Amino acid sequence: MNHNLFAALRAAFPSDLNATAVETEDGLFYSWRDLDRASAMMANLLTSLKLPRGARVAVQVEKSVEAMMLYLATLRAGLVFLPLNTAYQSAEIEYFVGNAEPSVVVCSGANFGWVSKIAFKAGTAHVFTLNDDRTGTLLERAAHCSDQHAVVQNKADDLAAILYTSGTTGRSKGAMLSHHNLLSNAQTLKTYWGWKKGDVLIHALPIFHVHGLFVAIHGALLNGSKMFWMSKFDPKLVIAKMPEATVFMGVPTLYVRMLAEPTLTKAQASHMRLFIAGSAPLLIETFHEWQQRTGHTILERYGMSETAMLTSNPYQADARYPGQTERRGGTVGFPLPGVSLRVQDDQGHNLPVGEIGGIQVNGPNVFAGYWRMPEKTKEEFTADGYFKTGDVGKVDERGYVVIVGRSKDLIISGGYNVYPAEIEGYINEMPGVAESALVGVPHPDFGEVGVAVVIAKPGAKVSAEAVIAGLKSQLANFKIPKKCFVVDALPRNTMGKVQKNLLRDQYKALF
Ligand code: MLC
Ligand code: AMP
Secondary structure (H helix, E strand, O other): OOOOHHHHHHHOOOOOOOOEEEEEOOOOEEEHHHHHHHHHHHHHHHHHOOOOOOOEEEEEOOOOHHHHHHHHHHHHOOOEEEEOOOOOOHHHHHHHHHHHOOOEEEEOHHHHHHHHHHHHHOOOOEEEEOOOOOOOHHHHHHOOOOOOOOOOOOOOOOEEEEEEEOOOOOOOEEEEEEHHHHHHHHHHHHHHOOOOOOOEEEEOOOOOOHHHHHHHHHHHHHOOOEEEEOOOOOHHHHHHHHHHOOEEEEOHHHHHHHHOOOOOOOOOOOOOOEEEEOOOOOOHHHHHHHHHHHOOOOEEEEEEOOOEEEEEOOOOOOOOOOOOOOOOOOOOOEEOOOOEEEEEOOOOOEOOOOOOEEEEEEOOOOOOEEOOOHHHHHHHEOOOOOEEEEEEEEEOOOOOEEEEEEOOOOEEEOOEEEOHHHHHHHHHOOOOEEEEEEEEEEEOOOEEEEEEEEEEOOOOOOOHHHHHHHHHOOOOHHHOOOEEEEEOOOOEOOOOOEOHHHHHHHOOOOO
């Protein structure tokens, strides 16, 4: 049996290959045949490069249907897909490319100069360009390749993708996901979320993270469902498309922004079947407001780069899942079928219902480990094979999982992760800076944003503006603190450790 994820996705294409698979906001229509042929041509191009098994294809391009086809082509060719956030700048890309040593790098034409320099320095043999207007050397070269391609044979645990997720301390870690991790998760969600014939997905998320790349794309493809494809989230456009669609997936910020639109009404949303939220905590206010405005109850689910989806609120009462009847705001629902979830204290004891501790998981969706970091991998798993999520929560008396916080020092801003240690490292390198602390505070749009608190060296002058400007020149835009304060001292406990909880409290009403 071939465990290649693409084989399963391809098998789910509808029999009418001329039907529309993707419709874009610019009025372009792609048929299922287009997806099949273009991914075959790109796969043949990749195959012609004669890369070793397990070679990585690193991709930092603007969202486009062709970028999705490149993902499918990479799977098809049995290679490993490595998506990179378009906001990443040179220092970030240098690290990922240096660490993953991809054989192929695909970037936008506009970035070719600096990206190719980094890639060639790291030993990458092939750098292609792909733009969001159907141009670039990747498509030029693929145009000469055959549109027939036999899907490469893969074993269940062969790698399909590496997703970098920042480390609490030190540098980012590449989570290695296998064909089976991804396919088993997609199949589970297809059943659990009741995907059915005629479903149409509004795809408005970026395609370099789990949510937009795996949950959304695999969901639609495995169901043979059409997608409305938006290169960038636009609340007005999503609302305008609701009468022709049935499923939407978004991070909480997207729901907050749609609620600010007067066109969001019960009538406008009446054709929709399912609204799914995740990647960051959905405020209970947003959950209730959405119910009132649209008549729909958002289904919140919880996942990670290392595991894809872990828990979900129920779609509807179902005899197969006894007791899982309603979607409850403020919870992330039940462990998905096949996922085992437990809560442990710091000493490694399982905690009973209602008690708060570290969430640990096990299941066919849980990743194989971090790329070339066996020690880190070992640290993050328990002796009996459970992955420590770094999320803190409990299981309530009805079995719903509730996330109450994180033991990892992480800020989730508009669904993107920001690791304070990384930002603090950059600030501490700046002239005149003695020390810094980055804390997450509530924000009405992004849910949570970073605020930097900085101490200057004795006699040195440091301005908040200079700190922000210095970070902007080096880091992805979503990592930039929304405010910076230069102060005389940081609050410390008796051990001398900075008390971030006090800083969070001090700045909690800033936005
Ligand atoms: C943009 N900015 C952000 C930001 N996105 N700042 C903090 N957090 C973010 N998420 C910055 C911009 O650089 C800009 O700064 C300013 O904020 C305003 O930008 P904007 O035009 O309002 O932003 P926009 O382009 O509309 O993007 C907002 C967004 C986007 C919410 C649409 O961030 C987004 O698509 N988020 C989804 C992320 C996602 O897919 N996460 C899934 C992870 S998977 P300046 O200074 O340049 O003006 C995962 C697992 C799981 O977590 O469970 O799913
Ligand atoms: P990432 O590493 O980008 O995949 O982010 C994963 C993290 O996002 C998880 O460990 C959680 O902290 C957080 N997360 C995802 N979904 C939810 C949710 N529904 N509620 C709260 N936090 C979530």
